Amino acid sequence: MDEQGVKVKNPWHRPVVIFLAAVIIVGIIIMVAISVVQNKPLHQKYKYGIVLDAGSSHTSVFIYEWPAEKENNTGMVRQKHTCNVQGKGISSYSANPQGAGASLQECMEEAKQKIPAHRHPETPVYLGATAGMRLLRMENEEASDKVLDSVAHSLKSYPFSYQGARIISGQEEGAFGWITVNYLSKNLRKPTGTLGALDLGGASTQITFVPQQNIESYDNSIDFRLYGNDYHLYTHSFLCYGKDQALKLSMGKKLESTLKADETDPIELRDPCFHPGYNFTRTVPNVFNTPCMKEMKLANETFFHVGLGNWSQCQQSIRKVFNTINCPYSRCSFNGVFQPSVYGDFGAFSAFFFVMDFLNLTSDTLATTKQKLAAYCSTPWKKIVENHPNIKEKYLSEYCFSATYILTLLEDGYKFTSNNWKDIRFIKKIGDSDAGWTLGYMLNLTNMIPAEAPDTPLMPYGGYVTFMFLFSLLILVLLLLVYFYFRRSTRTGQKDII
Ligand SMILES: Nc1ccn([C@@H]2O[C@H](COP(=O)(O)OP(=O)(O)OP(=O)(O)O)[C@@H](O)[C@H]2O)c(=O)n1
Numbered sequence: 001m002d003e004q005g006v007k008v009k010n011p012w013h014r015p016v017v018i019f020l021a022a023v024i025i026v027g028i029i030i031m032v033a034i035s036v037v038q039n040k041p042l043h044q045k046y047k048y049g050i051v052l053d054a055g056s057s058h059t060s061v062f063i064y065e066w067p068a069e070k071e072n073n074t075g076m077v078r079q080k081h082t083c084n085v086q087g088k089g090i091s092s093y094s095a096n097p098q099g100a101g102a103s104l105q106e107c108m109e110e111a112k113q114k115i116p117a118h119r120h121p122e123t124p125v126y127l128g129a130t131a132g133m134r135l136l137r138m139e140n141e142e143a144s145d146k147v148l149d150s151v152a153h154s155l156k157s158y159p160f161s162y163q164g165a166r167i168i169s170g171q172e173e174g175a176f177g178w179i180t181v182n183y184l185s186k187n188l189r190k191p192t193g194t195l196g197a198l199d200l201g202g203a204s205t206q207i208t209f210v211p212q213q214n215i216e217s218y219d220n221s222i223d224f225r226l227y228g229n230d231y232h233l234y235t236h237s238f239l240c241y242g243k244d245q246a247l248k249l250s251m252g253k254k255l256e257s258t259l260k261a262d263e264t265d266p267i268e269l270r271d272p273c274f275h276p277g278y279n280f281t282r283t284v285p286n287v288f289n290t291p292c293m294k295e296m297k298l299a300n301e302t303f304f305h306v307g308l309g310n311w312s313q314c315q316q317s318i319r320k321v322f323n324t325i326n327c328p329y330s331r332c333s334f335n336g337v338f339q340p341s342v343y344g345d346f347g348a349f350s351a352f353f354f355v356m357d358f359l360n361l362t363s364d365t366l367a368t369t370k371q372k373l374a375a376y377c378s379t380p381w382k383k384i385v386e387n388h389p390n391i392k393e394k395y396l397s398e399y400c401f402s403a404t405y406i407l408t409l410l411e412d413g414y415k416f417t418s419n420n421w422k423d424i425r426f427i428k429k430i431g432d433s434d435a436g437w438t439l440g441y442m443l444n445l446t447n448m449i450p451a452e453a454p455d456t457p458l459m460p461y462g463g464y465v466t467f468m469f470l471f472s473l474l475i476l477v478l479l480l481l482v483y484f485y486f487r488r489s490t491r492t493g494q495k496d497i498i
C-alpha cells in the first residue's frame with residue numbers, strides 16, 4: 001500500500017479544533033480569575049455589635065465586627081474599636097442621674113461614625129453594669145434605678161437596636177470573661193485545655209476556671225455546652241475586693257486600729273503600702289463611703305496619710321482583709337468561699353495587667369516579683385514622681401499597694417504558689433480584642449456560640465465552586481479528546497479500506 005495513502009491529517013491542525021482549544025483555555029482562565037476575585041475577603045459583608053462595659057471606675061464602649069456568613073465559627077468576631085467614656089463610672093452619678101446618660105454621648109456618636117449607616121438598625125447595643133452599680137443598688141436602690149433609666153434613655157436615642165441596660169451578676173461577669181478568653185484563644189473547638197480567667201476591677205474581682213475537683217457549692221458552678229463540648233466551670237466574684245474597694249478596706253482597718261491606739265488629733269495614718277515621703281491629707285468619709293464597710297463615726301474629719309514604704313508590713317496589713325479562719329467546705333479561698341485548687345493556665349486581665357505591666361512584673365518568678373516590688377515600695381515618693389512625671393499622682397501613689405494586693409490575693413487568697421506562678425499570663429488583649437466579659441456577653445446574647453458544633457462542609461464555598469468548574473472542564477476536554485481520537489481512527493480505518 002502507498003505510504004501517502006495511509007497518512008492521516010493531524011486533527012489538531014484543523015481550524016475548528018484550534019478554535020475549540022482556545023475557547024476552553026480562555027474559559028479556564030476566566031473561571032479561575034472569577035473564583036479568585038469572588039473569594040477575596042475584602043468583599044465580605046460585616047455585621048456589628050456594641051457592648052458598653054459600665055465598670056465601677058469607668059465606662060468603655062466596645063464595637064465588635066464579624067463576617068456575616070461566618071457568625072457561628074469560632075474566633076470570627078473581632079474588636080473593631082473601643083472608646084473610653086470621659087469621667088468616672090456611671091455609679092458616681094447617683095446624685096445626678098441625668099449625667100450618667102449624657103456621659104455616653106461622645107462615644108456613641110463615635111460608634112455612629114465607625115459602623116456603616118445601613119447596618120445601624122440591625123446593630124444590637126447592650127449595656128452591662130458591674131460592681132460599682134451592685135454596690136450602689138445595695139446602698140440606694142432608687143438611685144441605681146434612676147442611673148440605669150438614664151443610660152437606657154440615652155442609648156435608645158441612637159439609631160441602633162437597643163437591647164437593654166442592666167446590672168450583670170458577679171457569676172455572669174466571671175463566666176463571660178472565661179468565654180471571651182477561650183473564644184479568642186480558639187480553645188473552644190479543640191480538645192486542648194482551656195484558659196482560666198482572672199479579672200480585677202475597681203470594686204470586684206473574679207476567678208473562673210475548669211477545676212479537676214468536684215465543685216462543692218452550687219453557687220460557684222456554671223455549666224456550658226459550646227460547640228458540642230460540655231464545660232463545668234468554677235466561678236466566684238468577690239464584691240468589695242476590686243483594687244479600689246480593697247484599698248478602702250485596708251485603710252479603714254488601719255484607721256480603726258490607729259484610733260484605738262492613739263486618739264490624738266490630728267490622726268496620722270502611718271501606711272507601709274505608700275512610699276516614704278508621701279504625706280497627704282485625706283477625709284475620713286472618703287474612706288468609709290462604701291457599703292463594703294461598717295461606717296465609722298470619727299470625731300475627726302481629716303487625717304494625714306503618711307507613707308512608710310515597707311513591702312512586708314504592707315502585705316501583713318493586706319492579709320487582714322482576707323478572712324481565712326472559717327471554711328465550711330473541704331477547702332476555701334477566703335471569707336468562707338469554696339474554691340478547688342487552681343488548675344491549668346490562667347489569663348489575668350484588667351487591673352491585674354495594668355498594675356503588673358506598669359511595674360514590669362509580668363514575666364518574673366514569684367520570688368523575683370517580690371524582690372522587685374519590695375525595692376519599688378521603699379523608693380522615696382519624690383523619686384517616683386520624678387521618674388513618672390506624666391502619670392496622675394493619685395494612680396502613681398497606689399501602685400505599691402495595688403501590686404502587693406495582687407500578690408496577696410493570688411498567693412494567700414487563690415492559693416497560687418511559686419510553682420504555678422508561671423501559669424498566670426498577665427494579658428490585656430488576645431489578638432486585637434481586649435480580654436474582659438463584654439465579648440462573651442455579646443456572643444451569648446446573640447447566640448453566636450452554638451451548643452452543638454455546626455456541620456462543616458468538606459471545603460469552603462469558593463473552593464467548591466472552583467473545584468466543580470475545573471472538574472467539569474476537565475471532563476469536557478477529555479470528551480473532546482476521545483471524540484477526536486475516534487474520528488481519527490474511523491478515518492484511518494476508512495482509508496485503510498480504500
Ligand atoms: N490604665 C489603667 C486603667 C485602669 N486602672 C485602674 O484599674 C482599676 C480597675 O480598672 P477596671 O478593670 O477598668 O475596673 P472597672 O471595670 O471600672 O471596675 P469593676 O469591674 O469592679 O466594676 C481601677 O482602679 C482603675 O483606676 C489603672 O490602674 N490603669
Ligand SMILES: [Ca+2]
Pocket residue numbers: 055056130200201202350
Ligand atoms: Ca470591670
